[in-house]
Amino acid sequence: MNCDSIILIGPMGSGKSTIGRLLSSRLGINFVDSDREIEARSGANIPWIFDLEGEAGFRDRETAVLAELVEEGRQVIATGGGAIIRAENRELLKNNGQVVYLKTSVEQQLLRTAKDRNRPLLNGPDPEGTLRRLADERRPFYEATAHLTIDTNGQSPRAVVREIIKQLQLKR
Numbered sequence: 001m002n003c004d005s006i007i008l009i010g011p012m013g014s015g016k017s018t019i020g021r022l023l024s025s026r027l028g029i030n031f032v033d034s035d036r037e038i039e040a041r042s043g044a045n046i047p048w049i050f051d052l053e054g055e056a057g058f059r060d061r062e063t064a065v066l067a068e069l070v071e072e073g074r075q076v077i078a079t080g081g082g083a084i085i086r087a088e089n090r091e092l093l094k095n096n097g098q099v100v101y102l103k104t105s106v107e108q109q110l111l112r113t114a115k116d117r118n119r120p121l122l123n124g125p126d127p128e129g130t131l132r133r134l135a136d137e138r139r140p141f142y143e144a145t146a147h148l149t150i151d152t153n154g155q156s157p158r159a160v161v162r163e164i165i166k167q168l169q170l171k172r
């Protein structure tokens, strides 16, 4: 039996939280979302942290939380879209779990993030342009970190979960 955590990476709106929650209940293990853990530990929501501490402050908190979460035993971990920017995070994730990249088109991301005000990076005048730029910058990092890549475009969360379980040969 595999004792590794399953770590979901991918851009904003790729479905990491929905898929992670579903996958964890299929496997009968805990689910944790690094963004929610950052908020719980700091007592502030993400837009607030960006306002007060800038993106750099948020990234420091993110690195610290990820290092803690991988020590907690086998669970499904949903990461934030930018968790793979830092080389030290990429190494940490790769070495401490089975990393699944949820590959998603910018069109799908736009649909899934349209009504959400909790993502400071998308609050500017051109969210589509931002998503395209981030996708170009970050794609190599997602690819370098992932053990498995799943294309989520046009797939239901259930179908993606089935595919992850099959590809990683996971058992309850």
Ligand code: S3P
Pocket (backbone or CB within 6 Å): 010, 011, 012, 013, 016, 035, 046, 079, 080, 081, 082, 083, 118, 119, 120, 121
């Ligand atoms: C970010 C993605 C967000 C959150 C923060 C920054 C990013 O997480 O960590 O707003 O840099 O892509 P989600 O991918 O869960 O939206």
